Amino acid sequence: MLTDFNRLKVFYTIFRHKSAAAAARELYISQSAVSQSLGKLERELKTQLFVRLHKKLVPTAAAGSLYEIIEPFVRNLEGGLAWLEAEKSGPRGVLRIGAPVEFGSRNLVELVAAFRRKHPAVFFEVSLGHPDVLLPRLAGGELDFVFADIFPGRGGKNLPPFIVSSVITEKLVLACSAGYYSARLKGAADPAALAGCDFLDYSHGKLALYNWFRHHYDRSFPGLKVVLTVESVQAILNAIKSGLGLGIVPEYLVEKELKAGSVKAVRTGRPELINRISLVRLKGRAASPAEKAFLENF
Amino acid sequence: MLTDFNRLKVFYTIFRHKSAAAAARELYISQSAVSQSLGKLERELKTQLFVRLHKKLVPTAAAGSLYEIIEPFVRNLEGGLAWLEAEKSGPRGVLRIGAPVEFGSRNLVELVAAFRRKHPAVFFEVSLGHPDVLLPRLAGGELDFVFADIFPGRGGKNLPPFIVSSVITEKLVLACSAGYYSARLKGAADPAALAGCDFLDYSHGKLALYNWFRHHYDRSFPGLKVVLTVESVQAILNAIKSGLGLGIVPEYLVEKELKAGSVKAVRTGRPELINRISLVRLKGRAASPAEKAFLENF
DNA sequence: CTGTTAGCATAAGTATAACTTAACCAATGA
DNA sequence: TCATTGGTTAAGTTATACTTATGCTAACAG
Numbered sequence: 145m146l147t148d149f150n151r152l153k154v155f156y157t158i159f160r161h162k163s164a165a166a167a168a169r170e171l172y173i174s175q176s177a178v179s180q181s182l183g184k185l186e187r188e189l190k191t192q193l194f195v196r197l198h199k200k201l202v203p204t205a206a207a208g209s210l211y212e213i214i215e216p217f218v219r220n221l222e223g224g225l226a227w228l229e230a231e232k233s234g235p236r237g238v239l240r241i242g243a244p245v246e247f248g249s250r251n252l253v254e255l256v257a258a259f260r261r262k263h264p265a266v267f268f269e270v271s272l273g274h275p276d277v278l279l280p281r282l283a284g285g286e287l288d289f290v291f292a293d294i295f296p297g298r299g300g301k302n303l304p305p306f307i308v309s310s311v312i313t314e315k316l317v318l319a320c321s322a323g324y325y326s327a328r329l330k331g332a333a334d335p336a337a338l339a340g341c342d343f344l345d346y347s348h349g350k351l352a353l354y355n356w357f358r359h360h361y362d363r364s365f366p367g368l369k370v371v372l373t374v375e376s377v378q379a380i381l382n383a384i385k386s387g388l389g390l391g392i393v394p395e396y397l398v399e400k401e402l403k404a405g406s407v408k409a410v411r412t413g414r415p416e417l418i419n420r421i422s423l424v425r426l427k428g429r430a431a432s433p434a435e436k437a438f439l440e441n442f
Numbered sequence: 443m444l445t446d447f448n449r450l451k452v453f454y455t456i457f458r459h460k461s462a463a464a465a466a467r468e469l470y471i472s473q474s475a476v477s478q479s480l481g482k483l484e485r486e487l488k489t490q491l492f493v494r495l496h497k498k499l500v501p502t503a504a505a506g507s508l509y510e511i512i513e514p515f516v517r518n519l520e521g522g523l524a525w526l527e528a529e530k531s532g533p534r535g536v537l538r539i540g541a542p543v544e545f546g547s548r549n550l551v552e553l554v555a556a557f558r559r560k561h562p563a564v565f566f567e568v569s570l571g572h573p574d575v576l577l578p579r580l581a582g583g584e585l586d587f588v589f590a591d592i593f594p595g596r597g598g599k600n601l602p603p604f605i606v607s608s609v610i611t612e613k614l615v616l617a618c619s620a621g622y623y624s625a626r627l628k629g630a631a632d633p634a635a636l637a638g639c640d641f642l643d644y645s646h647g648k649l650a651l652y653n654w655f656r657h658h659y660d661r662s663f664p665g666l667k668v669v670l671t672v673e674s675v676q677a678i679l680n681a682i683k684s685g686l687g688l689g690i691v692p693e694y695l696v697e698k699e700l701k702a703g704s705v706k707a708v709r710t711g712r713p714e715l716i717n718r719i720s721l722v723r724l725k726g727r728a729a730s731p732a733e734k735a736f737l738e739n740f
Numbered sequence: 741c742t743g744t745t746a747g748c749a750t751a752a753g754t755a756t757a758a759c760t761t762a763a764c765c766a767a768t769g770a
Numbered sequence: 771t772c773a774t775t776g777g778t779t780a781a782g783t784t785a786t787a788c789t790t791a792t793g794c795t796a797a798c799a800g
Contacts, residue, residue, distance in 0.1 A: 149447030202583040217515035285500035
């Protein structure tokens with residue numbers, strides 16, 4: 145890459161004043177230094193930038209073109225640095241957050257909405273997706289932090305630069321409609337009966353179901369019949385209510401229905417599987433005021 | 443103005459590679475120098491720009507913003523410098539020329555047209571006007587060179603940084619229609635007869651007439667009756683042919699009419715006043731190839 | 741599990757080049 | 771005319787950017 149940037153800065157100052165002496169005063173260096181710097185730049189570019197006509201430096205066409213390039217840069221830079229400064233003074237700027245689809249589109253947007261009422265100068269860019277794709281983006285600096293639902297089994301792996309803290313835990317239940325329950329399970333929630341049922345899952349290799357069975361029976365059930373796979377809790381919930389089959393949902397979402405008896409959850413005697421939403425941040429990363437303010441809810 | 447520009451250059455290189463080592467290789471300096479430079483910049487800005495995570499430097503949001511500012515600048519700069527280089531290699535770029543209205547709109551545009559057929563990469567910005575306004579613009583660097591019709595009397599003044607060279611000389615005649623001539627002058631071109639005639643001039647205080655009379659009679663004629671003042675040779679020419687009065691025009695423009703006898707010129711026995719179009723350039727100003735190519739016609 | 745490698749940070753010393761001081765010239769204005 | 775201002779150039783100094791050297795940690799291969 146060509147030329148010394150600081151010489152361009154000197155040139156820029158000279159150009160604005162049409163005078164080396166004035167530039168020197170602005171830059172708090174001697175007039176001689178300015179003159180030498182300009183000379184070097186001209187020699188470097190092999191292009192005359194100013195015509196010396198005593199008491200004034202008259203820019204050539206080349207100097208004009210060069211100035212046209214530098215001027216907007218300096219303007220943007222000043223603006224940008226001022227903005228960086230402002231960001232440090234209080235919550236403002238943009239927060240780039242990653243989150244699992246469900247958590248992101250349900251809980252997170254509510255939090256964002258509430259937060260923005262207090263801090264309207266903070267903007268959000270939420271990326272929904274699986275930790276598998278979100279975490280690398282966090283590691284690459286594209287995201288400020290991510291919320292991840294780390295199922296048991298997909299623990300830390302070899303991603304040590306992350307600092308993980310638990311944010312929300314919700315019980316996951318395997319549920320179906322009351323009708324389906326009485327027709328297929330008849331109150332007996334034994335593995336054998338379950339294995340023959342219809343299941344609903346959130347795509348990606350029946351991970352939710354897999355984890356539920358592993359948790360409750362310490363083994364996997366390879367041949368489960370998954371009749372619907374859809375990436376949405378709401379959809380699974382509706383499917384359950386419609387009697388399509390058995391699906392995994394957060395318990396609190398079906399609390400009313402469980403009480404009313406319209407939806408039944410499969411209980412094994414063991415404590416329920418819990419889904420842990422964790423906050424993942426880059427180790428060693430300084431948090432902006434906006435980030436701090438947002439995360440202090442957790 | 444804030445910060446050291448060269449540190450920004452180092453930052454820019456680091457950002458592109460997400461690595462100080464790689465940046466160091468590109469900049470042909472040691473990895474340590476890069477690291478130190480980045481450290482200083484961060485301290486200077488009081489803002490973390492990269493998260494150090496072992497083999498990689500992952501940029502923070504602030505670094506992203508900063509990069510957004512610098513990146514287009516570097517791109518423009520590279521383009522601009524390449525363009526400057528190209529301009530030196532052959533005639534291209536833009537030529538900013540000043541000229542008197544008549545010369546500019548008549549002779550100059552023809553020259554430009556002819557020149558552009560040979561050098562289509564050269565563009566022109568022609569400013570028409572009086573030397574009074576054009577020369578300061580030349581002195582201010584807004585024009586590359588100007589053509590000026592310097593009447594005797596408005597010599598160098600105190601504008602020493604100019605180098606002036608004669609380019610075109612044309613004889614100026616005081617002319618009128620044959621009808622007007624026979625009616626008002628009757629072949630006798632004595633001052634007394636002339637003084638009572640109607641005159642045409644190019645605005646600005648009857649300068650053309652004033653100079654003509656000074657040249658031919660060594661004195662001014664204060665009370666001349668100027669019946670039309672218009673900033674156009676063509677207009678004056680038409681006015682003359684229409685028998686409106688006497689006006690100053692370049693002799694070669696009325697050559698045919700003089701021969702045919704439809705237009706008469708006032709002759710005093712003295713050589714005709716000549717209008718000198720001069721090329722004025724800034725002393726000490728290096729000429730680009732385009733400039734050289736264009737001016738070598740003269 | 742350990743040795744090796746790659747990448748970054750830090751410390752200390754060097755050397756480059758930016759800057760200052762000084763002398764000189766030219767133009768301008770009191 | 772002389773003092774003032776602005777610019778250039780040369781020489782000397784100083785600052786600071788850079789190098790060399792060292793240590794650390796993480797990743798990876800054997």
